[in-house]
Amino acid sequence: MRTRKDWDEEDVRVRPGKRSRPRTKIRPKHEDAVDGFVMAVDRGRYTCRVEDRDVTAMRARELGRRGVVVGDHVKLVGDLTGKKDTLARIVKVQPRRGQLRRYADDDATSAERILVANVDQLVVVSSLVDPPLRYGFIDRCLVAALDAGVQPVLSLTKCDLDSEGVAAVEAYYADLNPIIVTSRPEEPVDSVRDVLRDKVSVLIGHSGVGKSTLVNRLVPGADRTTAAVRTIGKGSHTSTSAVALELPAGGWVIDTPGVRSFGLAHVTADSLIEAFPELMEVAEDCPRGCVHTLEVGECALDEDIGPDDSRRGRLESYRRMLASVSAAETRY
Structure with missing residues (x-):
């Protein structure tokens, strides 16, 4: 008769753990998934417009690390009633x-942040005074808009405080239009x-x-928090996350938190x-291989655009961005 002392590894039956169980390669097709539009993101929960109701959802595990941002068009399954304490899944x-x-810096190693997706227009909101208009920031936003293939729009606020400011901005961007x-x-x-109207902006x-x-005036009942400027040239952060709001006349407007860079x-x-x-247009006359910096010496931009030229401000803005982007490309 064998006792426990006579047992060896062949006599032991080991139950496989959950992690060692073979996983099926068959994934659900979610043929019953419905279309949704992501309106807001808040701590892992997504508010989606599904037909005529707003549904709260979470990301399904099969999405992996892929993020979901405001403006995304998604497919959802689960409880789509939109009732309180219900939860759907974005599949x-x-x-x-x-x-x-947008990046924290021009450095390619800085963190990338996708602000929104599927937009038709980028509206750069800038006040003429308090805080003062910053052409460099606007130029960067316009570059990002054109790179993304969306229509740039410049919305000027507090125009009652500077009667000549609008004309100056129009003259500065006359060629970009x-x-x-x-x-x-x-x-x-x-x-x-x-x-x-009828656009996603x-x-x-x-x-x-x-x-x-501006959003509160465009969308009655939006109740976006506003605050007075704390000190000269410095505003307070009132919006803490991006949110899409439906315009009464058609279309969507996405309000985002204030940014510094x-x-x-x-x-x-x-x-x-x-x-x-x-x-x-001027750079077409530059020597072959010209990088359009001051150090070149024979750049057509310097020969054609003098210190009193109305395009001089744009040239200086371009060269500041060029130096920053080129430096980042050289380092990495």
């Missing part, structure tokens, strides 16, 4: 277009509303320029000049 993210990306709209507190925002700008105030690590030095058409 697929549709191919994107009009994807707006973006859509420019203005808003004053005492006037309706019909011009802005007409530009946004994302608003971006520094804190305190009036993005949330707009890194362009995804834009190459060769493609940067395409956002400066007035300079690109």
Whole structure:
């Protein structure tokens, strides 16, 4: 008779753990999944418009590490009633277009952040005063818009405080010719509303320029938090996350938190000049291989654009971005 002392490894039956069980290669096809539009993202929960109701959802495990952002068109399964305490699952993210990306810096190793997806227009909101208009920031946003293949729009706020500011901005961007709209507190925002109608538009700008105030005027009942400018030239962060709001006349407007910088690590030095058409036309006369910097000495940009030329400001802005992007490309 055998005892326990006589047992060996062949007599022991080991139950495989859960992680060692073979996984099936057959994945659900989710043929019953329905279309949804991501309106907001909050700590792993996604508010999606499904037909005529808003549904709260989470990402399905099969999506892996792929992120979901405001503006995404997705496929959902699960409880789609939109009732309180119900939860659906996002099982697929549709191919994107009009994807707006921003980096912390021009360095390619800095963190990339996809702000929104599937937008038709990038609306750069800038106040003429308090905080003052910053051409360098606007130029960077316009470069990002053209790189993403979306229509750039420049929305100027607080125009009642600077009667000559609008004309100066129009002259500065005369060759680029973006859509420019203005808003004053005492006037309706019909011009802005007409530009946004039937489009998906994302608003971006520094804190305190009036993005949330503009959204509240465009979408009655939006109740986006607003705050006064704390000190001269510095605004308060009021919006903490991007959110898409449906416009009464058709279309969507996406309000985003205020930003202080707009890194362009995804834009190459060769493609940067395409956002400066007035300079690109002149650069065609440059010697072969010209990199358009001051050190070159024979750059046609310097020969054609003098210190008093109206294009001089754009040239200096282009060269600042060129130096930053080129330096990042050289390092990495």
